[in-house]
Amino acid sequence: MGRERTVLVLRVLHGDRWGMPRARGDRPRTRMHARVRRLLPRMRPRYYKQRDQFRCGPIAIYNALKWEGGFKGLTAKKAMPRLDALCDCDRITLGTYHGPFESTLRRTARDFYDVRRVYTPKLHEIEEHLRAGGAIILNYQHIRKGEVARHYVLVTDMSPGGEYFGVVNYQPKRPVYQRIHRDTLKKHIMRFRQPPFKGWFLTRTSQ
Numbered sequence: 350m351g352r353e354r355t356v357l358v359l360r361v362l363h364g365d366r367w368g369m370p371r372a373r374g375d376r377p378r379t380r381m382h383a384r385v386r387r388l389l390p391r392m393r394p395r396y397y398k399q400r401d402q403f404r405c406g407p408i409a410i411y412n413a414l415k416w417e418g419g420f421k422g423l424t425a426k427k428a429m430p431r432l433d434a435l436c437d438c439d440r441i442t443l444g445t446y447h448g449p450f451e452s453t454l455r456r457t458a459r460d461f462y463d464v465r466r467v468y469t470p471k472l473h474e475i476e477e478h479l480r481a482g483g484a485i486i487l488n489y490q491h492i493r494k495g496e497v498a499r500h501y502v503l504v505t506d507m508s509p510g511g512e513y514f515g516v517v518n519y520q521p522k523r524p525v526y527q528r529i530h531r532d533t534l535k536k537h538i539m540r541f542r543q544p545p546f547k548g549w550f551l552t553r554t555s556q
Contacts, residue, residue: 394418396503396517397425398525405518406445407432409486409501410454412517413551416484416505417461432457444499447488447547454486454549463552470548472535478550479507479514486549489538502538 394415399408411428432438435453436445451466458464467474475485485504490497503517505526513528516538520527539546 393526396525397429399518399521403444404429404433404438405501406450407436407438407453408518409503410436410450410457412503413454413484413486414457414461416503416517416551417553445501450488450501451549458551460554462554465550465552467548467550469546470550472531472539475504475548476507476511478552479504482553484551486551487538488547490546504534 396412396415397408399405407429410432411423411425414423414428432453435449435456437449438445451464455464470485470487478485484506486501487504488499488501490499502519504514505517506515507513508528512531514531514534516527516529516534518525519529519538
């Protein structure tokens with residue numbers, strides 16, 4: 350099943366969703382498969398770490414696919430060049446605008462998770478969504494080398510008491526997955542509330 354899902358994502362990225370050959374042993378997704386996945390414990394995937402100053406948008410989408418689960422064969426080497434192109438992300442633009450980012454996110458999300466855009470999400474909305482098993486991509490403003498910049502991060506989970514949040518690709522010189530205090534989330538990530546501060550709430554379709 351994991352191989353079929355990985356092939357489907359690659360087909361979607363390359364504009365050919367249908368007509369892919371069925372690998373021997375692959376089975377279609379059913380309600381029973383979804384129930385089994387809900388019961389099985391989820392291991393934290395190996396997220397992709399940003400190593401430049403402009404690819405945080407495509408990386409957030411790639412890590413969202415890894416968060417969804419079942420994409421063991423979806424390597425960064427296969428997916429990232431196409432995600433970069435779909436997001437119009439390169440060294441000239443030095444970032445990803447919201448338009449191509451959202452269209453790429455929704456294009457890759459089909460059959461795997463639902464996407465809901467929220468302008469200026471409140472902390473209690475983020476907490477409720479994470480408790481329900483979802484994840485959130487946040488785009489926020491920060492100061493980099495004296496200049497205003499924007500950054501995409503993936504928030505995947507929170508501690509039972511809501512004191513800490515799991516954030517992917519938050520700081521380039523730190524581990525790709527970090528547990529940050531809720532005060533840090535409010536001061537650094539949710540500090541700049543003026544437009545176009547946005548969140549994309551992700552919900553697995555198998556939930």
